[in-house]
Amino acid sequence: MNNCNYACGTADHTVNRRLFLGGAAAGLAGFAGMTTPAAARELKSAQKRMLVIFLSGGVSQLETWDPKPNTDTGGPFRAIPTSVPGIHISELLPEAAKRMHLLTLVRGINTKEDEHGRGATIMLTGRRTEPGLVYPHVGAVAAKLLTDKDAELPGHIQITPRGGGGFNKEDAAFLGPKFASVTLGDGKPPADLLRPAAITTDAEREAFRKKLNDRFAKSRRSAQTEAYTESYEQAAKVVSRADAFDASREDPKAADRYGRHDFGRHMLLARRLLEQGVTFVKVSHTNYDTHHENFDFHIEQLGEFDRPFAMLLDDLKERGLLESTLVVVMSEFGRTPRINDRYGRDHWSKAWSVAMAGCGLKAGAVVGKTNANGTAVTDREVNGGHLFHTYFRALGMDPTKNFYPAGRPVPIADPKAAAIHEILS
Amino acid sequence: MAIEIAKTRLLMDLKHGRPLVGCRFDPSGRYLFASSEDDTIVRFDLLTREKVALVGHSSWVRGMAFVSKPTLVPAASIPALAVHGGLGAVRMPEPFTLLSGDYHGNLLWWHGTEAAPKPFRTVAAHAGWIRAVAVSPDRSTVATCGNDQLVKLWSAADGRPLATLEGHTSHVYNVAFHPSGTRLVSADLKGNIKDWDLSSGKPVRELDAKVFHKYDSGFWADIGGIRGIAFNSAGTQLACIGITNVSNAFAGVGNPLVVLFDWAEGKPKLLKPKDAFQGTGWGVNFLTDGTIVGAGGGGQGRIWFWNPADAANTHTVTVPTNARDMTLHPDGTALAIAGANGTCLVYSMTQAPAATPKK
Numbered sequence: 076m077n078n079c080n081y082a083c084g085t086a087d088h089t090v091n092r093r094l095f096l097g098g099a100a101a102g103l104a105g106f107a108g109m110t111t112p113a114a115a116r117e118l119k120s121a122q123k124r125m126l127v128i129f130l131s132g133g134v135s136q137l138e139t140w141d142p143k144p145n146t147d148t149g150g151p152f153r154a155i156p157t158s159v160p161g162i163h164i165s166e167l168l169p170e171a172a173k174r175m176h177l178l179t180l181v182r183g184i185n186t187k188e189d190e191h192g193r194g195a196t197i198m199l200t201g202r203r204t205e206p207g208l209v210y211p212h213v214g215a216v217a218a219k220l221l222t223d224k225d226a227e228l229p230g231h232i233q234i235t236p237r238g239g240g241g242f243n244k245e246d247a248a249f250l251g252p253k254f255a256s257v258t259l260g261d262g263k264p265p266a267d268l269l270r271p272a273a274i275t276t277d278a279e280r281e282a283f284r285k286k287l288n289d290r291f292a293k294s295r296r297s298a299q300t301e302a303y304t305e306s307y308e309q310a311a312k313v314v315s316r317a318d319a320f321d322a323s324r325e326d327p328k329a330a331d332r333y334g335r336h337d338f339g340r341h342m343l344l345a346r347r348l349l350e351q352g353v354t355f356v357k358v359s360h361t362n363y364d365t366h367h368e369n370f371d372f373h374i375e376q377l378g379e380f381d382r383p384f385a386m387l388l389d390d391l392k393e394r395g396l397l398e399s400t401l402v403v404v405m406s407e408f409g410r411t412p413r414i415n416d417r418y419g420r421d422h423w424s425k426a427w428s429v430a431m432a433g434c435g436l437k438a439g440a441v442v443g444k445t446n447a448n449g450t451a452v453t454d455r456e457v458n459g460g461h462l463f464h465t466y467f468r469a470l471g472m473d474p475t476k477n478f479y480p481a482g483r484p485v486p487i488a489d490p491k492a493a494a495i496h497e498i499l500s
Numbered sequence: 501m502a503i504e505i506a507k508t509r510l511l512m513d514l515k516h517g518r519p520l521v522g523c524r525f526d527p528s529g530r531y532l533f534a535s536s537e538d539d540t541i542v543r544f545d546l547l548t549r550e551k552v553a554l555v556g557h558s559s560w561v562r563g564m565a566f567v568s569k570p571t572l573v574p575a576a577s578i579p580a581l582a583v584h585g586g587l588g589a590v591r592m593p594e595p596f597t598l599l600s601g602d603y604h605g606n607l608l609w610w611h612g613t614e615a616a617p618k619p620f621r622t623v624a625a626h627a628g629w630i631r632a633v634a635v636s637p638d639r640s641t642v643a644t645c646g647n648d649q650l651v652k653l654w655s656a657a658d659g660r661p662l663a664t665l666e667g668h669t670s671h672v673y674n675v676a677f678h679p680s681g682t683r684l685v686s687a688d689l690k691g692n693i694k695d696w697d698l699s700s701g702k703p704v705r706e707l708d709a710k711v712f713h714k715y716d717s718g719f720w721a722d723i724g725g726i727r728g729i730a731f732n733s734a735g736t737q738l739a740c741i742g743i744t745n746v747s748n749a750f751a752g753v754g755n756p757l758v759v760l761f762d763w764a765e766g767k768p769k770l771l772k773p774k775d776a777f778q779g780t781g782w783g784v785n786f787l788t789d790g791t792i793v794g795a796g797g798g799g800q801g802r803i804w805f806w807n808p809a810d811a812a813n814t815h816t817v818t819v820p821t822n823a824r825d826m827t828l829h830p831d832g833t834a835l836a837i838a839g840a841n842g843t844c845l846v847y848s849m850t851q852a853p854a855a856t857p858k859k
Contacts, residue, residue, distance in 0.1 A: 132719075132750070144558075145539060147518065151560040151603035151629070236720060362719040367752030371671075372721050374628075374647065414519065414537065416822040416840035417752045417780075417798070 123434060123470045124349050125217045125401045127357040128342075128384065130376075132364030133194070135410040135420055137449055138165050138373040140428035141182045148412035148448040150370055159439040167377040170385035171430075176439045177388050177397065179431045179498050183443020183452040186408060186459050189422040191364075194407030199246075201463025202489050213466060214355040215247035215254040216487060220472055222254075222354040227312035228319055230354040231256045234341045236361045240265050249480030256357070261337065262344045264320035268313070319351040320344070329390075333383045342383035346390055349400060363406065366419040388432060401434035401469050405462075412449040426452045429462065434469040435500040442497045460492025468494040501833055501850040503787055505805045505815045511587060511834060511848040514544040516551070520838035521560050522825040526612055527568040528593030529830045533612075534844045535561035541600055541610075543617070544844060546589050554610060556619035559603040562825075563633030563644065566612065567656045568596035587848060588831040597656075601630030601644050609659065623659050625652060632674045632729075637681045641698075645672035651686045651696070663701050667694060673725035678763075679735040687726035687740060689713060693761075707766050709759050712742035716749035723749035728783040728794070728826065736763050737808070741781035741794045756781035756796045760808060773804050774812040783826025785835070787849070795837050797822030803837070803847065819845060 137143055142154035142165045154163035157175030164172050164180075171178070188194045193204050200210040211219075218230030231247070231254055239260040247255035257265055318324055322344035333339035338360050345356045360380055365372045384404070391397040409427025410420035426445045432438070444454035467474035467488060474488035518538040525532055532544040533554075541554040541561055598612040605628055609621035628647035635642055635656060642654040651665035651672055670689035677684050683704075684696040691710035694703045713724030728741040738761040746754035756779055758771035771792060779798025786792055792806040801819030803826070806812075821839035828835050829846075836846045 147538070153559070153604060362721065362750065364719065364750050367750055368723070371723075372719075372750065375721050416519070419750075419752070 123221055123399050123401070124353070124396070125213070125221075125355045125403070125434075125466065125470060126345055126349060126387075127213065127355075128380075128402070128404045129195075129357055129359045130363050130380070130404065130406045131359050131361040132406070133191070133408045133410055133422055134363040134377075134406045135365070135369060135373055136182075136427040137410070137412060137420070138167055138370070138377065140164055140180050140430050141445055141449060142166075143412070143445075143447065143449045146448040148414065148450065150414060152370070162439070162441055165377075167373055168381050170381045174385050174388045174432075177392060177432050179436045179438060180428060180441045181431065181443055181457060181462070181495065181498070182428045182441060182445055183455045183457055184409075184424075184427050184429060184462070185452050185456050186424040186427075189408060189424050191407050191422075194422075194424060197459035198405050198407060198462070201459050201492070203459075208485075209245070209248040210485075211248040211250045211254065212246040212256070213463065214256055214357055215250050216467070217355040217470065218247075218254040219250050220467075220487075221470065223352075226352060226354075227316050228348070228351060228353050229257045229313070230254065232259060232348055232353050232355070233257075233357040233359065234259045234262050234344060235359050236337060236341075237261060238263060249478065249485070259320065259344070262322060262341045264317060265313070268317050268320065316351070319348060319353075322347055329386075333386045334379070336379060338379050339383045342387050346387055349391075349396065350394070363410075365410065366415070366421055367417045369410065369414070369420040370418060391433065397433040399434060401436070401466060402432040403462075403466065404430040426450060431465075431469075431498075436469055437498045437500060440498055442495055455495075455497070457495055458492060460489035461495055463488040464492055464494035465499065468499050503789055503791070503833060503849045504851050505787075505791060505793075505849050507851045508803070508805075508815070508817050508847050508849045509852055511846045512546070514549075514551070514844040514846065516542050516842045516844070518842050519840045520824060520842060520844060522562050522564055523836050523838035523844055524564040524566070524827045525829045525836065526593065526598070527566050527596055527830055528590040529587070530589040530591070530593050531612065532827070532836055532844055532846065533564055533598060534838050535564065535600070536842070539602075541598075543612070546587065546846070547591070552616060554598075554600075554617050554619075556608055556610070556622075557600065557602040557604075557606065559606075561600045561602045563599075563601035563630050565599050565633040565635045565642065566596050567599065567635055567639050567642075569594050587829060587834045587846070599633050599635070599642055599656075601625065601633045601646075603629040605630055605646065605648075607633070607642075607644055607654070607659075621659050623654065623661075625654070626650065629671070631672065634675050634677055634684075636677045637679055641677075643675045643677065643684055643686075645675040645686050647671045649688070651675055651684070651694075653684075653698075665694075665696055665701060665703075667703055668692065670722070671725065673727065674729040674740075676729045676731060676738075679731055679733060685729070685738065687729055689722055689725045691724055691726070691742075693726065693738075693740070705766065707738070707761055708768065709740050709742075711744050711757065711759060711768075711770070712740070714744075714746045714749065714754075716746060718748070719750045721749055723754075727781060727796075728785075730785045731763070732786040732790070733788075737761065737786070738763055739784045739786065739792055739794075741784035741796065743780040752780065752798060753778055754780070756794065756802070756804070758784055758792060758794050758804075758806065760792065760806075769808075770811065771806045771808075772812055773802065773816065775802075775816055777802055779822070782824050783837070785826065785828040787828070788832045793826070793828070793835060795819070795823040795826035795835070797824070797840070801837060801839070803835070817847065821845075 143149040153166040157172040159175040214231040222230030241258040244252040244255040408424035411423040477484035522535040598610040605626040607623045607625040608619040610617040626646035653662040687693045691713040693707035726740045743754040744757040781796035801823035803817040804813040805815040821841035823837035825838040
């Protein structure tokens, strides 16, 4: 089995709120020179959001969106009809099948990368790993382009299965730490978010703090002090909105619908964050790296995934949010059509699938096709670049525009690819 | 012929084009039925080497069992016995019924000796996979189990549902009747073995085989299950096989293990391969001399033999493919494994016959 590049969850990746604020402050300075105000205004007015559900380890396309039953690669599961006549998906996704009319399937993905870390990079940045330049993750790009300057909550949040929070400045790359993700490990709020009970919040004390701060700024004002002041104020906003991170405030009936397990809770939190105005949320569900007994493990993992995913689609639809929220279910890659001698499937990037929904994508549609036993793409082959273009077109942005880190133009999406126009409205 | 496990040798290899999932000798010993990833069951005729595909399932078959008359077990006294390499098989088997359960939850009945068997009855038995099928010693009752966490009893004669035994809280991997016919055991993913009193349909005790189960916190998934199960003929011992010591569920890194229960007291004894083999045990059985035989595989396959008094096995046979199932020939001197490479390998556990001198 190849080594996996999963988040290690060590203390090295964990910072508390104070460190987060420090990073954000640094980001403010870095961000200032890279804004594209016209584009930002364009997007802010549309109030678009994005949710990525990342099935870590590489979910099998044959056990999800592109089943090949009764072939030499098909495995033991059925393909079941969906709410869209003619479209079948795996029997392991019965709830998703009932929502096929909300979904868009891309079945012709060939990312040509079978290693976990590099595969994830392609899917999250829309580009292959390049020496000398690190591209920002889709969440950072979305946060930069879509998040209102006065937003009270971070624009880029990821919910991971394991505990421990953190601030991941590396995933924003040249966009700066302001757009980096904040990790809510196991869906828990950022460290030190809640004010200790012993510390009061009386107005007199706050006024005194401001007075001292202003006096210091008058004599030693600098970009750095401005950044720290702004970051403090941003942090104060986050603290004032601490309830946004608390999924336990949701109706217990909703928790029942989503499922009383970690992923159900994480998906409910994702809905809450999106509703509260967070631009980009990524929820990771682990693990699908099934080199051994692929079928048993996909029963277990997809059995947990299916219902919360369906419930979130329902809720977004019911609340009128699906029109403005792009939902993407992705992995690093798919899994081999060939079943190995331990009933496993290995890494396979040559022909696999992604499911999307919302934000004006053509619902109930399938684009791309694989051959009879799923070993190759036979129609409308696309890669991570095409997907990245498609995301931002759906979000109302022009992904051919540039960022300008250090004055150098860098296209938002890979210029060698283009959006999958067939599924854009 | 006397069993000499140290003399275990490959008797024949029976090739199919697709990876195999399960295998069972029929009660006459003439046929070997092997299920495949192509959804068929292949019937190998051990005397003629004829291969017949049983087509009717639409998914993989793991569970197979037979309903037959009790006189079919070949013995040296049967005049119609044919012998191949020391392995006895009845030339003209009495008709028997094959029952097979698939991963779509369907239980199919076949006339096993017909030239081209077709399923004559299909029962939608379980929601999801059927993982095992067993027939009671009096041949009246069929037991099935599966991923719906249920054990079900059926009339062997007409397929009527007789009872549903509820209580497992995870996939039920295996089921076996006690030789007395009064009790049934069912074993699940988490290593819980329920001992059911068939007269009341109630569980009377649980045997602990949790050593087979692990929740792998690295991959957030359960691995375990009793992959093979068997009583000895006297009903004094119950053997279970699976995987233990799992350090990486998604790569299958763990060790095969047999848990041998003293049936009266329910006390377990762990029987381990002495070669620290990494993989899963998929089949277990008792030889007539009390030896316990297990088979399984990882990168390749193994057959292990244990003296019940010893914790480590006494003899090991290397198999050139992952052994996904094992069946014991009714004459007691041979076994077969279902290979992931699409081949059924039949091994004799007897001394090879002396070569015939050339005239």
